[in-house]
Amino acid sequence: MPRKPRIYQNYLSLWVDVTFLHNQKYSKSGTLCSVRFKANSVDSEHYLLSCYRYIELNPVRAGMVEKPEEYHWSTNRSNAYGEKDDLITPHKLYLELGENNKQRLSAYRDLFKEVMDENLISVN
Numbered sequence: 001m002p003r004k005p006r007i008y009q010n011y012l013s014l015w016v017d018v019t020f021l022h023n024q025k026y027s028k029s030g031t032l033c034s035v036r037f038k039a040n041s042v043d044s045e046h047y048l049l050s051c052y053r054y055i056e057l058n059p060v061r062a063g064m065v066e067k068p069e070e071y072h073w074s075t076n077r078s079n080a081y082g083e084k085d086d087l088i089t090p091h092k093l094y095l096e097l098g099e100n101n102k103q104r105l106s107a108y109r110d111l112f113k114e115v116m117d118e119n120l121i122s123v124n
Contacts, residue, residue: 048093052079053111068112080109 023029056079059071068076077083079094082105098104 048091049111050116052094053116057112057116080105080112 019031052075056068056074056076059065059074060068065071068074069081075085075088078085078088082101094108095104097107
């Protein structure tokens with residue numbers, strides 16, 4: 001079985017510490033989250049790319065940065081400007097945005113010129 005990445009190990013260790021401190025402070029026991037994470041399938045190219053935009057625009061909506069590429073942890077610099085990042089593997093649908101890297105980068109940046117549909121980003 002492959003070894004878990006160090007970032008995963010660090011995150012897990014942090015989560016265990018936070019849980020312990022929370023339980024100690026509030027005289028509780030068990031996990032902080034009683035419901036397991038559920039991932040929904042992304043079934044269309046349009047929706048996948050909308051998810052990319054939604055995620056990359058979150059720091060902008062939160063007022064942390066003015067542009068998505070300014071956020072340190074954003075994948076936007078890789079997806080829109082070609083910055084090399086060993087943690088990112090381009091999705092098949094992203095690769096279909098253009099015949100070559102220059103076309104893909106340009107097409108991806110063009111996606112951010114469109115206003116996002118409010119129905120895609122509203123929480124009900």
